[in-house]
Amino acid sequence: MMYRLIADAAMVVHFLFLAYLTLGGFLALRWPRAIGAHLAVAAWGVTSIVTGVECPLTLVEDWGRRQAGLAGLTPSGFIDHYIEGVIYPEEHTNLVRLGVASLVVGSWFGYLWRRRHRDFSRA
Numbered sequence: 136m137m138y139r140l141i142a143d144a145a146m147v148v149h150f151l152f153l154a155y156l157t158l159g160g161f162l163a164l165r166w167p168r169a170i171g172a173h174l175a176v177a178a179w180g181v182t183s184i185v186t187g188v189e190c191p192l193t194l195v196e197d198w199g200r201r202q203a204g205l206a207g208l209t210p211s212g213f214i215d216h217y218i219e220g221v222i223y224p225e226e227h228t229n230l231v232r233l234g235v236a237s238l239v240v241g242s243w244f245g246y247l248w249r250r251r252h253r254d255f256s257r258a
Contacts (some may be wrong), residue, residue: 142199149192149213156180157235160242164249177239184232 156176176214183190192214201207208216219225 136203138199138202139205140199142196142203143203145192145196145199146213147215148189149196150217152176152192157238158242160239160246163242163246167250170243170246173242201226236250 157171159169159173159176163173179190182188189212193208196213197208219228223231
């Protein structure tokens, strides 16, 4: 039972991580100090995609599932198991990545614009 809880907790944290990766930059519009954490999360996301390095959350979930006697994640990892081919067809992977990147970069431009606008209004 404990291993299943570990696997489930890792899965939930992973989904939250992906949600923060996609939309967390918009939090910096309200809370400017959040931009540093979002930059780190985005850097990890890019590193993971470019190098193929496996996310520690994927390793924890897979370990927990196997220890609980369940089937492990697919060898291609968390995204392929839960998202790709489930939420969107595999052939649209690059389009989805472009959409996520657009949201992230758009939130950063919004952050920079808002910061610049605030600095000018204080002068």
